[in-house]
Amino acid sequence: MNIEPSLKKCPLFSGLEDGEIAELGGISISKRYPKGALIFSEDQEAKGFFVVISGRVKIYKLSPEGKEQILHIISPGQTFAEAALFDGSTYPAFAESLAETRVLYFPKESFVNLIRKNPQMSLNMIASLSHWLRKFVSLVEELSLKDVSARLSKYLMDLSAQSGRSSQRGIEFELDIRKSQLASQLGTISETLSRALRRLRDRGIIKVEGKKITILQKEALEEISLGIPL
Amino acid sequence: MNIEPSLKKCPLFSGLEDGEIAELGGISISKRYPKGALIFSEDQEAKGFFVVISGRVKIYKLSPEGKEQILHIISPGQTFAEAALFDGSTYPAFAESLAETRVLYFPKESFVNLIRKNPQMSLNMIASLSHWLRKFVSLVEELSLKDVSARLSKYLMDLSAQSGRSSQRGIEFELDIRKSQLASQLGTISETLSRALRRLRDRGIIKVEGKKITILQKEALEEISLGIPL
DNA sequence: CACTTGGTTTGATTTAGGTCAATTTTAGGT
DNA sequence: ACCTAAAATTGACCTAAATCAAACCAAGTG
Numbered sequence: 001m002n003i004e005p006s007l008k009k010c011p012l013f014s015g016l017e018d019g020e021i022a023e024l025g026g027i028s029i030s031k032r033y034p035k036g037a038l039i040f041s042e043d044q045e046a047k048g049f050f051v052v053i054s055g056r057v058k059i060y061k062l063s064p065e066g067k068e069q070i071l072h073i074i075s076p077g078q079t080f081a082e083a084a085l086f087d088g089s090t091y092p093a094f095a096e097s098l099a100e101t102r103v104l105y106f107p108k109e110s111f112v113n114l115i116r117k118n119p120q121m122s123l124n125m126i127a128s129l130s131h132w133l134r135k136f137v138s139l140v141e142e143l144s145l146k147d148v149s150a151r152l153s154k155y156l157m158d159l160s161a162q163s164g165r166s167s168q169r170g171i172e173f174e175l176d177i178r179k180s181q182l183a184s185q186l187g188t189i190s191e192t193l194s195r196a197l198r199r200l201r202d203r204g205i206i207k208v209e210g211k212k213i214t215i216l217q218k219e220a221l222e223e224i225s226l227g228i229p230l
Numbered sequence: 231m232n233i234e235p236s237l238k239k240c241p242l243f244s245g246l247e248d249g250e251i252a253e254l255g256g257i258s259i260s261k262r263y264p265k266g267a268l269i270f271s272e273d274q275e276a277k278g279f280f281v282v283i284s285g286r287v288k289i290y291k292l293s294p295e296g297k298e299q300i301l302h303i304i305s306p307g308q309t310f311a312e313a314a315l316f317d318g319s320t321y322p323a324f325a326e327s328l329a330e331t332r333v334l335y336f337p338k339e340s341f342v343n344l345i346r347k348n349p350q351m352s353l354n355m356i357a358s359l360s361h362w363l364r365k366f367v368s369l370v371e372e373l374s375l376k377d378v379s380a381r382l383s384k385y386l387m388d389l390s391a392q393s394g395r396s397s398q399r400g401i402e403f404e405l406d407i408r409k410s411q412l413a414s415q416l417g418t419i420s421e422t423l424s425r426a427l428r429r430l431r432d433r434g435i436i437k438v439e440g441k442k443i444t445i446l447q448k449e450a451l452e453e454i455s456l457g458i459p460l
Numbered sequence: 461c462a463c464t465t466g467g468t469t470t471g472a473t474t475t476a477g478g479t480c481a482a483t484t485t486t487a488g489g490t
Numbered sequence: 491a492c493c494t495a496a497a498a499t500t501g502a503c504c505t506a507a508a509t510c511a512a513a514c515c516a517a518g519t520g
Contacts, residue, residue, distance in 0.1 A: 061367070063375035064457040067478095071370060087360035092367045115353075122352035123345075129359035130317035136366035137291070137322045140301060143373045144417045145293035147476070180497065187374045192477055194499050210486080227294040297508095377506070410467065422507055424469050440516090462520095469514070478505075485498065490491105 003030065003104060006053045009077050012124050020118065027110040031103050039095040039103075046084035046091050048107040052076050055101025058181070059093050070185040072135070073098065073177065083129060085112065098177070143187045146227050148196045151186045153225035156206065160215055171218065175211040200224075233260065233334060236283050239307050242358050245350050257340040261333050269325040269333075276314035276321050278337040282306050285331025288411070291323050300415040302365070303328065303407065313359060315342065328407070373417045376457050378426045381416045383455035386436065390445055399437070401445040430454075 007013050007021050016024075028051075033039060039050070039057060050057075057074040071093055074080045084091050085108050115121050142151050164171040175182065183193035200206045205221050207214040215221055237243050237251050246254075258281075263269060269280070269287060280287075287304040301323055304310045314321050315338050345351050372381045394401040405412065413423035430436045435451050437444040445451055 061371045061375060067375055069371065069374040071367060083360040083363040085360075086357050087364050092364050115356075116349065119346065119349060119352065122349065122356065126345075126352065126355050126359065127316050129356065129363060130313040130315075133313040133359060133362055133366065134317050134322050136363065136370060137301060139370055140366060140373065141291045141299065143370065144299040145291060145297055178497070189478065190498065408467070419508070420468065464519080474509070479503080483500075487496080
């Protein structure tokens with residue numbers, strides 16, 4: 001299968017010439033992982049970074065007691081572990097496929113050479129890292145300053161904005177991950193998430209049918225997401 | 231006052247020629263803030279970034295109820311708000327001087343021009359952003375997966391490693407910030423921090439005399455910092 | 461040197477959210 | 491469609507940490 005179209009869609013490689021894209025194709029290695037495969041472990045030596053072509057990958061930390069905090073879920077077109085190549089020599093977290101996943105793997109050395117020669121790619125990398133950074137600032141803020149209901153509401157607002165259809169009842173969309181994974185992304189556990197969803201439902205703010213969510217009162221949900229006590 | 235020596239010490243500008251350093255001096259603007267001054271606000275348009283020459287700056291978020299989470303405390307030689315120039319157009323947090331502070335301010339446009347022309351600087355920027363990223367991953371991990379005692383112990387271990395003197399009793403050092411600020415950096419409040427310090431003291435793991443800390447049982451402190459229940 | 465002011469400590473209490481255990485629901489595999 | 495196993499929900503309970511309130515301490519000022 002030809003991978004260049006996938007690379008062109010990737011923000012990290014935007015604005016590159018066709019020749020440069022081809023060169024990228026040359027240094028990358030295609031890999032496939034079944035669902036649930038460990039792509040790399042925390043503290044493992046970082047010998048390259050990844051672009052997701054299809055499937056999904058979760059990046060996460062584990063506590064000694066086994067609690068999981070998902071840092072991000074990577075979708076097709078997105079990259080991960082870029083930063084590990086440039087700071088320290090190990091991956092800072094675990095990466096696991098959430099579904100059958102195809103990635104392109106870029107070995108550190110050849111990619112670093114490429115970036116040294118290519119100013120546009122450097123700038124793209126800077127933009128990509130800056131974007132990650134903003135996401136993490138936001139995650140820290142949420143974990144430290146907001147309660148579970150607020151974090152959940154924010155998540156639902158964001159997801160509805162990107163994949164919601166409006167019906168007469170309200171804005172409908174599907175959760176794109178298991179609720180237990182969502183809990184782990186929001187820095188909590190499934191029991192607590194379940195109760196938070198129920199509180200929103202009981203107040204008539206949302207409707208929950210399995211993975212299908214309908215937002216009935218957008219304004220109320222927004223208020224809660226901003227931390228106004230419910 | 232001549233600023234070039236300060237710039238040379240800054241990791242973001244390491245490996246640059248003297249001429250390039252001089253050029254940097256040309257585009258930067260020196261600014262002074264008294265203790266407690268607001269350098270910028272969250273959501274304010276990001277028109278430039280900063281290098282701390284002397285003093286200290288805290289970068290922080292506020293919750294609607296006024297609780298503060300310190301993201302980082304910037305010391306001389308370090309930069310802040312670089313990422314804001316490359317992603318979105320606003321600062322993602324507040325910045326306030328903790329003491330009388332001198333900074334160099336680099337206006338966005340001229341700095342971005344410079345970085346476009348200078349590959350070494352791009353690479354330095356990538357390294358700097360990657361480093362920030364790792365710090366934030368670690369902060370998220372701590373907030374989400376570790377209790378206050380573990381976070382505190384980690385902080386004490388780190389600080390002792392960088393500024394501790396060993397005496398016969400143990401490793402001695404001074405807290406470099408107020409305890410209330412430390413609490414806010416650890417994602418908690420001063421009362422809780424005070425109790426956590428007391429627990430460590432009561433177990434004979436540390437000695438606390440005002441800002442002076444002595445680590446009496448390094449191994450025990452390390453264990454707690456790793457999340458082994460105390 | 462007394463006085464104010466801000467930081468710190470301590471105690472009593474509340475609460476959000478985690479833990480444990482039991483049930484119900486959902487989803488994948490044969 | 492059935493069966494098993496995993497996921498989700500619910501209830502009872504517990505715990506870490508926040509809140510509220512008061513006392514305490516240290517530093518700087520008139």
